[in-house]
Amino acid sequence: MNLSGEVIKKFMDFYKIEKENILVICDDLDTEAGHLKLKYKGSSGGHNGLKNIENNIHTNEYKRVKIGISKNNNEDKIDYVIGKISKEELNKINSVNKYAEELINDYLTMNFDNVMNKYNSKDYENELS
Numbered sequence: 001m002n003l004s005g006e007v008i009k010k011f012m013d014f015y016k017i018e019k020e021n022i023l024v025i026c027d028d029l030d031t032e033a034g035h036l037k038l039k040y041k042g043s044s045g046g047h048n049g050l051k052n053i054e055n056n057i058h059t060n061e062y063k064r065v066k067i068g069i070s071k072n073n074n075e076d077k078i079d080y081v082i083g084k085i086s087k088e089e090l091n092k093i094n095s096v097n098k099y100a101e102e103l104i105n106d107y108l109t110m111n112f113d114n115v116m117n118k119y120n121s122k123d124y125e126n127e128l129s
Contacts, residue, residue, distance in 0.1 A: 001026065001049035005056035012057065022062040023107055024053060025100075029077055031068030034092030038065050038116040046077075063112060065103065065119075067096055 008024075011017060030045055031037055041061040044050035054060045069089070070080055085093075099119070106115045 003052055004049050005052035005054070008053055009056040019057055019059060019062050022057075023065065023104075024050070024062060025065045025067065026050060027069045028066035029070045029080070031066055031070075032092075033068050033070060033089045034095055035068040036065060036096050036119060036122075037068070038112075038120055039063070040112070063107075067093065069093060 004024075008022065012019070012022070026047060026049055028037065028045070028047070040063055041059075042064070043060060044054060050060075050064075053062070069085075099122070103115070103119055106118065110118075
């Protein structure tokens with residue numbers, strides 16, 4: 001993921017893809033596990049993969065789906081990312097992943113504002129309970 005911007009740029013150049021048609025799906029430490037956030041643009045938030053994308057396509061204006069993997073501000077970020085995930089957190093993340101295919105199909109067929117409204121407001125944990 002840390003060097004994904006290089007690949008994205010090559011695909012954009014080869015297939016003549018405009019940045020408006022890019023959708024990046026990534027993990028996000030600043031979003032609670034079991035939640036996701038769709039955005040039109042934003043900062044990398046310290047995410048090395050997003051930094052690399054921004055450096056290679058020269059903008060932070062691309063659509064993204066941020067899948068929450070934490071919200072534990074007490075643990076060192078590096079230790080958390082490379083550490084073992086708890087069963088509870090894995091279940092929360094899997095509750096969101098279950099909607100990935102539906103989300104991508106909606107992205108391909110719907111206006112992005114409508115996709116954001118649909119998925120940013122979902123309560124994934126309770127829908128699967």
